[in-house]
Amino acid sequence: MEKKIYNKIKKYNTIVIARHIGPDPDAIASQFALRDSIKLTFPNKKVYAVGIGVAKYRSYGDLDKTPDVSNEKALLIVVDVPNISRIDGVNFDDFKEVIKLDHHPLEDKMGTLEIIDESASSACEIIARLIFNTKLEMNVKVAENLFLGIASDSDRFLLPTTSPSTFRIVSKLIDNYHLDLKKLYNMLYEKPLNDFRFQSFLALNMTVTENGFAYMKITSEMIKEYGVDSSTASNLVNNFNYIKEVIAWAFVSYDERQELYKVNIRSRGPIINEIAIKYNGGGHKYASGARIKDVSLVDKLFEELDNACKDYNENINPEIN
Numbered sequence: 001m002e003k004k005i006y007n008k009i010k011k012y013n014t015i016v017i018a019r020h021i022g023p024d025p026d027a028i029a030s031q032f033a034l035r036d037s038i039k040l041t042f043p044n045k046k047v048y049a050v051g052i053g054v055a056k057y058r059s060y061g062d063l064d065k066t067p068d069v070s071n072e073k074a075l076l077i078v079v080d081v082p083n084i085s086r087i088d089g090v091n092f093d094d095f096k097e098v099i100k101l102d103h104h105p106l107e108d109k110m111g112t113l114e115i116i117d118e119s120a121s122s123a124c125e126i127i128a129r130l131i132f133n134t135k136l137e138m139n140v141k142v143a144e145n146l147f148l149g150i151a152s153d154s155d156r157f158l159l160p161t162t163s164p165s166t167f168r169i170v171s172k173l174i175d176n177y178h179l180d181l182k183k184l185y186n187m188l189y190e191k192p193l194n195d196f197r198f199q200s201f202l203a204l205n206m207t208v209t210e211n212g213f214a215y216m217k218i219t220s221e222m223i224k225e226y227g228v229d230s231s232t233a234s235n236l237v238n239n240f241n242y243i244k245e246v247i248a249w250a251f252v253s254y255d256e257r258q259e260l261y262k263v264n265i266r267s268r269g270p271i272i273n274e275i276a277i278k279y280n281g282g283g284h285k286y287a288s289g290a291r292i293k294d295v296s297l298v299d300k301l302f303e304e305l306d307n308a309c310k311d312y313n314e315n316i317n318p319e320i321n
């Protein structure tokens with residue numbers, strides 16, 4: 001498959017690389033790494049990494065304006081996103097062919113060629129393999145972005161998707177390109193004091209049920225008081241892993257622009273994406289999210305997650321009781 005994808009890339013002169021809306025480091029880094037690798041290998045090709053920019057990821061690279069491809073045969077490569085409706089910045093039907101490189105469970109079939117590897121830590125891991133296994137070229141910048149995506153999406157090699165292959169790739173990146181880990185970890189983990197204070201507020205005030213489900217409804221008043229933004233606030237969910245009394249946890253915040261509740265869910269016990277799918281959500285087995293219009297459904301979702309924790313404790317992990 002990697003060889004076929006390489007040949008397809010070789011064939012097209014105009015290539016657009018897109019990822020999901022509301023990008024995370026893996027989404028951003030995977031599109032830059034792939035774009036820069038293709039440009040390095042084929043300097044005459046026009047390759048674009050598109051989508052709405054996010055200020056905190058500016059140091060990862062520069063995004064391109066979406067080109068008008070309606071009158072030419074162009075290739076679209078979609079990275080790190082399983083469904084067409086969440087692709088940012090492109091008109092899907094304008095493209096002659098589509099390649100998908102993703103590590104989320106399959107949702108929409110998109111194109112002719114695809115690598116969907118749910119066992120991969122990140123889209124960046126899939127792209128690193130593609131580059132190493134074909135004639136695609138790499139430089140320090142590409143290697144840095146690949147490292148950022150892998151380290152971030154594997155939660156610094158904590159999540160169960162971290163495999164011997166993840167470590168082999170990372171080892172090769174560090175070794176061959178002499179990566180400055182201090183610089184890269186600063187890019188990933190430096191945070192404003194306000195965010196850190198807000199994290200402590202969440203730790204002090206979240207509810208923890210007897211089944212090991214922790215949750216917090218983040219109101220706009222809380223967000224205003226601490227001077228954080230709502231998406232950062234619910235992304236702090238990633239920092240609540242490995243609390244002994246908590247096996248699944250969720251933070252919800254209200255997105256005023258889109259007029260819906262965004263729920264971020266994590267687990268180290270029950271599988272949660274099957275529950276999230278019922279609430280206009282999805283994602284990975286243990287890292288998932290949902291978008292909910294009606295506030296009463298938020299409570300229903302939390303109830304279901306709490307029950308999932310109860311079942312998990314009773315059936316899979318009886319020694320807790």
Ligand SMILES: [Mn+2]
Binds near residue numbers: 153
């Ligand atoms: Mn990802």
